[in-house]
Amino acid sequence: VTKRKLDAETLEELEDLLIRADLGTATAARIVEAVGKGRHDKMIAPDEVKGLIASEVEEILGPVAKPFVPDAGQKPFVVLMVGVNGSGKTTTIGKLAAQWRSEGKRLTLAAGDTFRAAAIEQLKVWGARTGAHVVAREQGADAAGVAHDAITEARANGSDIVMIDTAGRLQNRTELMDELEKVVRVVKKLEPTAPHAVLLVLDATVGQNALNQVEVFARTAGVTGLVMTKLDGTARGGILVAIAQKYRLPIHLVGVGEGAEDLQPFSARDFSRAIAGLD
Amino acid sequence: MFDSLSDRLGGILDKLKRRGALTEADVGEAMREVRRALIEADVALDVVRSFTDKVRQRAVGVEVIKSVTPGQMVVKIVHDVLVETLGSDADPIDLNAPAPVPILMVGLQGSGKTTTTAKIAKRLTERGNRRVLMASLDTRRPAAMEQLATLGTQVEVNTLPIVPGQSAVQIAKRAMDAARFGNYDVVILDTAGRVTLDEALMAEVAEVKAITNPHEVLLVADSLTGQDAVNTAKAFDSRVSITGIVLTRADGDGRGGAALSMRAVTGKPIKLLGTGEKMDGLEDFDPQRVAGRILGM
Ligand SMILES: Nc1nc2c(ncn2[C@@H]2O[C@H](COP(=O)(O)OP(=O)(O)OP(=O)(O)O)[C@@H](O)[C@H]2O)c(=O)[nH]1
Ligand SMILES: Nc1nc2c(ncn2[C@@H]2O[C@H](COP(=O)(O)OP(=O)(O)OP(=O)(O)O)[C@@H](O)[C@H]2O)c(=O)[nH]1
Ligand SMILES: [K+]
Ligand SMILES: [Mg+2]
Ligand SMILES: [Mg+2]
Numbered sequence: 001v002t003k004r005k006l007d008a009e010t011l012e013e014l015e016d017l018l019i020r021a022d023l024g025t026a027t028a029a030r031i032v033e034a035v036g037k038g039r040h041d042k043m044i045a046p047d048e049v050k051g052l053i054a055s056e057v058e059e060i061l062g063p064v065a066k067p068f069v070p071d072a073g074q075k076p077f078v079v080l081m082v083g084v085n086g087s088g089k090t091t092t093i094g095k096l097a098a099q100w101r102s103e104g105k106r107l108t109l110a111a112g113d114t115f116r117a118a119a120i121e122q123l124k125v126w127g128a129r130t131g132a133h134v135v136a137r138e139q140g141a142d143a144a145g146v147a148h149d150a151i152t153e154a155r156a157n158g159s160d161i162v163m164i165d166t167a168g169r170l171q172n173r174t175e176l177m178d179e180l181e182k183v184v185r186v187v188k189k190l191e192p193t194a195p196h197a198v199l200l201v202l203d204a205t206v207g208q209n210a211l212n213q214v215e216v217f218a219r220t221a222g223v224t225g226l227v228m229t230k231l232d233g234t235a236r237g238g239i240l241v242a243i244a245q246k247y248r249l250p251i252h253l254v255g256v257g258e259g260a261e262d263l264q265p266f267s268a269r270d271f272s273r274a275i276a277g278l279d
Numbered sequence: 280m281f282d283s284l285s286d287r288l289g290g291i292l293d294k295l296k297r298r299g300a301l302t303e304a305d306v307g308e309a310m311r312e313v314r315r316a317l318i319e320a321d322v323a324l325d326v327v328r329s330f331t332d333k334v335r336q337r338a339v340g341v342e343v344i345k346s347v348t349p350g351q352m353v354v355k356i357v358h359d360v361l362v363e364t365l366g367s368d369a370d371p372i373d374l375n376a377p378a379p380v381p382i383l384m385v386g387l388q389g390s391g392k393t394t395t396t397a398k399i400a401k402r403l404t405e406r407g408n409r410r411v412l413m414a415s416l417d418t419r420r421p422a423a424m425e426q427l428a429t430l431g432t433q434v435e436v437n438t439l440p441i442v443p444g445q446s447a448v449q450i451a452k453r454a455m456d457a458a459r460f461g462n463y464d465v466v467i468l469d470t471a472g473r474v475t476l477d478e479a480l481m482a483e484v485a486e487v488k489a490i491t492n493p494h495e496v497l498l499v500a501d502s503l504t505g506q507d508a509v510n511t512a513k514a515f516d517s518r519v520s521i522t523g524i525v526l527t528r529a530d531g532d533g534r535g536g537a538a539l540s541m542r543a544v545t546g547k548p549i550k551l552l553g554t555g556e557k558m559d560g561l562e563d564f565d566p567q568r569v570a571g572r573i574l575g576m
Pocket of ligand 1: 083084085086087088089090091092113119166167168169201229230231232233254255256257258262388389420472474
């Protein structure tokens with residue numbers, strides 16, 4: 001392995017690597033600055049540089065990497081799934097349902113996406129696959145009403161966990177964000193401590209707009225943690241690093257495929273190494 | 280918050296308060312700001328580079344007109360090059376082929392293929408007075424076929440009857456036969472979403488293409504996409520040689536740099552914009568509007 005001088009040109013290449021992974025200009029510059037600090041013009045092997053990048057990224061992500069564990073003291077534990085269109089909300093509910101069912105938990109799923117064509121049927125398929133009870137009303141029904149019904153039924157059937165699916169919505173669509181706020185309000189009326197978790201689902205292909213998504217969904221729905229899907233593709237999802245720096249929200253889970261088993265706990269180390277182009 | 284490019288370039292260039300022509304040095308400093316603005320708008324890095332090269336060449340030596348500041352001058356050049364790169368004319372869906380004309384929809388998971396399929400079908404039916412058949416080749420996503428069937432009912436366009444257990448390739452053949460026998464003008468084939476690293480699924484869509492010989496192959500992509508836009512566009516284009524791009528979720532507040540990235544790396548036109556979940560949320564691509572968005576103007 002040929003060593004290279006850690007000069008301005010090398011640092012610029014590192015910055016490009018981070019920009020290509022969607023960290024954005026500011027975060028990329030900050031990380032490269034940290035890597036260069038005290039090492040200017042030192043001779044260094046390429047993998048060593050990547051290792052330095054990875055550890056800088058991991059330093060940011062490490063503190064926010066948190067496993068997603070429902071609080072057994074809350075019965076039912078109520079999870080609300082939110083995010084923009086097509087990010088992977090419904091599929092993530094299906095994957096979590098599969099995991100928790102295999103741990104022997106009783107589940108109720110609320111088909112709160114009453115807007116999108118066949119969204120209810122999609123959730124029902126996941127319910128049948130995993131043996132989770134699904135509460136649904138007809139298409140076009142009030143989403144908050146479905147959430148209300150599901151919690152009531154979950155109490156009656158002794159469910160440990162309720163997961164509420166919601167329709168995808170872009171965060172700049174005020175009327176749709178108001179509707180989401182109403183879902184939260186109705187849930188709280190029924191159970192003041194709920195929703196106990198509000199998961200924002202981000203697609204790994206997303207660029208800088210994800211910062212806005214976090215900002216607005218957090219304000220509207222009180223997001224408690226993040227899930228990043230589609231990391232099985234070519235996108236690295238580096239915007240999570242900028243998000244972690246700015247919002248410090250816990251990152252719980254990553255999606256790595258479309259199957260029930262394609263959900264993993266978020267690992268700051270693995271994610272950082274992938275960003276740096278290691279492994 | 281993002282300052283619009285005009286403000287930033289104004290700050291750099293206008294302090295020079297020069298009359299006469301822009302020098303290499305003036306433009307060089309301005310290009311660093313342009314670069315940053317484009318990256319913040321999610322334009323892919325390599326595309327940014329060739330773009331700023333083009334702008335630089337055009338800007339150096341340009342006379343600054345008395346009434347105009349150097350900053351405004353450069354912004355105008357950036358905007359013009361952006362519009363040129365994005366493609367100046369609206370490029371409609373081409374149906375100039377023997378009926379039934381097949382249109383193949385491809386893209387990553389959740390990009391908006393099924394929704395856009397129904398929107399296009401509605402548009403061709405209502406504005407183009409065509410008989411359209413839609414078929415879902417998505418054997419993977421739960422309730423994908425029901426989704427298209429429901430949308431078909433909404434927009435009053437026929438969908439191919441669902442036969443459980445068939446492969447995507449078998450459904451594609453059945454769709455072509457049904458379109459022929461049913462005297463349809465257009466048949467739109469909606470496919471399952473796929474990551475481009477999934478070799479089996481990329482091979483499947485290539486086989487569907489070979490069998491149906493589509494006149495249009497539309498890549499449906501999310502306008503909120505970041506740097507990955509180039510990988511996605513290149514991979515689909517090299518595998519099924521796309522004829523155009525549809526950018527969905529243009530109703531969002533994303534800056535939409537993916538438009539420039541995808542257009543630049545494939546050379547294929549952006550044909551349509553998805554502007555909502557509803558069936559009328561489909562608009563012709565307008566380079567002026569998208570350029571303005573990218574520049575935060
Ligand atoms: N490759 C891959 N695909 C995924 C992953 N998670 C979800 N998907 C796919 O992405 C597409 C959209 O997923 P959904 O779960 O329907 O997304 P959603 O957020 O519920 O979508 P809307 O309800 O329409 O807003 C589907 O095709 C899923 O199979 C993942 O981790 N990897
Ligand atoms: N706001 C907005 N939402 C859109 C647009 N186009 C599609 N959607 C939404 O995006 C989500 C995904 O759309 P689909 O049409 O199911 O996407 P797909 O590419 O067929 O997904 P898969 O088949 O799972 O790969 C749905 O919630 C749609 O309503 C658009 O232009 N704007
Ligand atoms: K996406
Ligand atoms: Mg959903
Ligand atoms: Mg689909």
